Amino acid sequence: xxxxxxxxxxxxxxxxxxxxxxxxxxxxxxxxxxxxxxxxxxxxxxxxxxxxxxxxxxxxxxxxxxxxxxxxxxxxxxxxxxxxxxxxxxxxxxxxxxxxxxxxxxxxxxxxxxxxxxxxxxxxxxxxxxxxxxxxxxxxxxxxxxxxxxxxxxxxxxxxxxxxxxxxxxxxxxxxxxxxxxxxxxxxxxxxxxxxxxxxxxxxxxxxxxxxxxxxxxxxxxxxxxxxxxxxxxxxxxxxxxxxxxxxxxxxxxxxxxxxxxxxxxxxxxxxxxxxxxxxxxxxxxxxxxxxxxxxxxxxxxxxxxxxxxxxxxxxxxxxxxxxxxxxxxxxxxxxxxxxxxxxxxxxxxxxxxxxxxxxxxxxxxxxxxxxxxxxxxxxxxxxxxxxxxxxxxxxxxxxxxxxxxxxxxxxxxxxxxxxxxxxxxxxxxxxxxxxxxxxxxxxxxxxxxxxx
Numbered sequence: 001x002x003x004x005x006x007x008x009x010x011x012x013x014x015x016x017x018x019x020x021x022x023x024x025x026x027x028x029x030x031x032x033x034x035x036x037x038x039x040x041x042x043x044x045x046x047x048x049x050x051x052x053x054x055x056x057x058x059x060x061x062x063x064x065x066x067x068x069x070x071x072x073x074x075x076x077x078x079x080x081x082x083x084x085x086x087x088x089x090x091x092x093x094x095x096x097x098x099x100x101x102x103x104x105x106x107x108x109x110x111x112x113x114x115x116x117x118x119x120x121x122x123x124x125x126x127x128x129x130x131x132x133x134x135x136x137x138x139x140x141x142x143x144x145x146x147x148x149x150x151x152x153x154x155x156x157x158x159x160x161x162x163x164x165x166x167x168x169x170x171x172x173x174x175x176x177x178x179x180x181x182x183x184x185x186x187x188x189x190x191x192x193x194x195x196x197x198x199x200x201x202x203x204x205x206x207x208x209x210x211x212x213x214x215x216x217x218x219x220x221x222x223x224x225x226x227x228x229x230x231x232x233x234x235x236x237x238x239x240x241x242x243x244x245x246x247x248x249x250x251x252x253x254x255x256x257x258x259x260x261x262x263x264x265x266x267x268x269x270x271x272x273x274x275x276x277x278x279x280x281x282x283x284x285x286x287x288x289x290x291x292x293x294x295x296x297x298x299x300x301x302x303x304x305x306x307x308x309x310x311x312x313x314x315x316x317x318x319x320x321x322x323x324x325x326x327x328x329x330x331x332x333x334x335x336x337x338x339x340x341x342x343x344x345x346x347x348x349x350x351x352x353x354x355x356x357x358x359x360x361x362x363x364x365x366x367x368x369x370x371x372x373x374x375x376x377x378x379x380x381x382x383x384x385x386x387x388x389x390x391x392x393x394x395x396x397x398x399x400x401x402x403x404x405x406x407x408x409x410x411x412x413x414x415x416x417x418x419x420x421x422x423x424x425x426x427x428x429x430x431x432x433x434x435x436x437x438x439x440x441x442x443x444x445x446x447x448x449x450x451x452x453x
Contacts, residue, residue, distance in 0.1 A: 011036040012190045016227050039185040070257055073210075076114030079265060079275045080107070082302075083237060083250050085258015088169070090208040092257065093201045095175075095230065097215040097223045098239030103248055103268055104214050107239065108171050109137060109144075110272055111212075115169050116146040122167035123149040124158055126177030140272040153187065155180040155196045159203055167209060172200065174214035175229075194228055201232050230254060241268075242361040247282055248273065249361070252302070261365070262302030280307035280418060283360040290388055293380030296420070297372030298393045298411040299364060305407065305414040307391070309359040310369060312376040317353040328358030334373065337396060341374050344400030344446045352381065367395040368405040371424065371449065378450075386453070389421040394429070400446045404428035412438065424449060 012019040013036055018029030020036070027035050072087030081087045084094070098104045105128070112121040125133055130149050137144045148165070152158055155178050162170055172178060178196045179187035186192070197213065204211045213233065215223045223230065230236050236254040241247060250264040265276040276282060284296065284307055293312040298305050317323065326334050334356055338349045354377060358364055364373075371394040379386050386392075393411060395403040405411075408429030415423050416438045423440050430442035443449040 010039055012039050013037075014190060017190050017194065037189070039189050039191055072257075073115075073119065075111050077111060077275060078277075080111065080250065082304075083252045083262045083264040084235060085252075085255050085262070088210045089234070089257045090168070090210060091205055092235065093204055093211050093213065093233040094235045094237060095213045095215050095223070095233040096237045096239060097217050099217060099241075102239045102241055103266075103273055104239050105133075105173055106136065106140070106268075107250075107266070107273055108173065108212055108214065109133065109147075110140065110142060112147050112169055112171055113137065113142040113144050116144065119168040120166070121147050121169045121171075122162065122165060123147060123171045123173070125149060125151050125173050126153045127174060142272075153177050153179060155199060159199065162203060162207075162209070166207065170204070170209050170211045172211065172213050174216060175200075176216050197229050197232050240361070245361060247276070247360060259302050263304060263306075279304075280414065283308045283358075283362055284418075290385035292383050292385045293376055295372045295376040295379065295386050296391045297369045298391060298414055299362070299366060299369055300407060300411070301365075305411045306362070307414060307418060308362050308364070308369070310364075310372045310376045311357045311359060312373070312380045313353075313355040314349070314377055314381040315353050315355075317351055319353075322349075322351060323353045323355075325354070326356045328362060329356060329364040329369070329373070333367075333370075336398070337370055337374050338377070340396050340398060340400060340446065341377065345374075345378070345450055347378060347381065349377070349381070366405070367403075368393045368411075370394065370396040371402060374446070375424075375449075375453065387422065389419070390424065391415045391420045391422070392424040392449075394424075394426040394443075394449075396446060402426045402443050402445060402449060412440065424452060 010019045010021065011023045013027040013029055013032065015032045015035050016027065016030035018027055023036055026033050070089050072089055074087045075081050096104055112123055115121055123133065130151050133149050150161060175193060175197055176188040179192050180195050183191050183195055200211055217223055234256040235252065238251045238253060240249045240251060246268045248266045248268055252260050252262045254260060265279040266273040267276055295310050296307055297310055299308050324331055324334055338354065341347050342349060356373065372392045374396065375386060375392055393405060395405055397403050404426040408425065409431055412423060412431055412435055416435050421439060423438060425440060425442055427442040427444045430440055441452050443452060
């Protein structure tokens with residue numbers, strides 16, 4: 001078969017999307033090794049308007065543009081609405097990524113079933129048959145009488161069906177299975193994913209439809225396909241969870257209509273995903289007594305304070321270089337905290353293996369847990385438990401000072417709500433008005449904290 005004169009052979013990086021005419025071992029765009037893949041690509045016809053679907057725009061002073069409030073539609077799942085910033089925004093594109101079997105399809109099927117009572121919905125399945133989707137809906141006992149499904153992978157037929165039925169909510173599961181006839185490369189390739197996503201985003205911007213795109217993830221946990229896919233959409237959500245746990249976490253990494261780093265917590269049950277209204281309870285272990293190495297801290301995910309248990313295990317190392325193993329926090333942060341503990345607390349850890357784990361699979365992304373990590377390590381090292389009704393939070397500086405953290409009052413209210421009696425906090429986070437039933441110990445330095453303990 002003769003090759004189309006407009007087609008050309010390119011070697012495109014599967015990580016960053018960089019393209020070049022010759023193969024190389026290392027991608028000059030992102031530095032990845034063995035990521036350049038040969039693809040036969042055709043030039044897509046030029047279209048008017050960008051991803052926002054605007055054509056013939058004029059240059060206007062920004063001050064003359066009237067700012068309108070974003071009209072949101074509740075999805076029927078409060079935890080999902082929290083992550084989205086308050087609900088669905090018409091004309092927005094949401095990218096949902098996660099490991100295979102984590103529950104992405106289940107979450108979206110429950111969402112469209114809840115929305116079908118008030119909005120028209122269309123579920124495009126490219127990986128499963130319509131019968132499989134129907135069986136899942138029956139197993140979850142969902143009311144899907146008004147949910148319409150289509151098993152299709154051709155982008156042109158998907159767009160034609162969406163233009164004909166005009167759904168208000170569109171689900172594409174998944175974007176890696178969709179292909180356009182404008183490209184000769186295989187479905188899931190960088191060029192196909194980029195072009196299909198661009199056309200779908202352009203469609204929803206023009207029609208005001210809400211589209212959910214399900215994305216695969218690589219073995220490193222990043223979304224598969226070109227990184228430009230994340231720039232095209234309005235919201236990027238990651239569905240996370242420990243394979244051995246029934247709890248699932250939806251985290252927002254990008255949101256043009258709300259705050260990022262919001263967190264939604266679900267529990268996987270026989271009846272599908274159930275919302276967890278009080279996530280602090282699942283991140284706290286229920287020990288029968290006081291246990292060395294266990295300390296509770298208050299972290300903040302988006303607008304929500306949560307109580308998290310930090311567990312440590314310190315043991316004499318049998319290696320020349322002691323191990324520093326962390327699950328849920330950055331390893332370099334632990335090394336810095338151990339140096340501060342040695343320099344300003346007088347506790348050497350040079351010959352000890354240190355293991356850190358955050359219960360429930362949560363990640364400690366802020367510095368408010370520094371004080372709790374240090375006390376957890378010290379508690380395990382001295383084999384002296386921290387009282388069960390104590391909570392610690394605060395950032396540690398390299399000079400040994402305990403620095404304040406944002407939203408200290410909200411954290412203390414969360415502590416008091418769960419029945420804790422004592423809180424060890426930075427001096428500047430001490431409440432101006434006493435909280436009934438909660439004793440607050442305010443410290444300025446690490447030495448003061450150790451003396452108070």
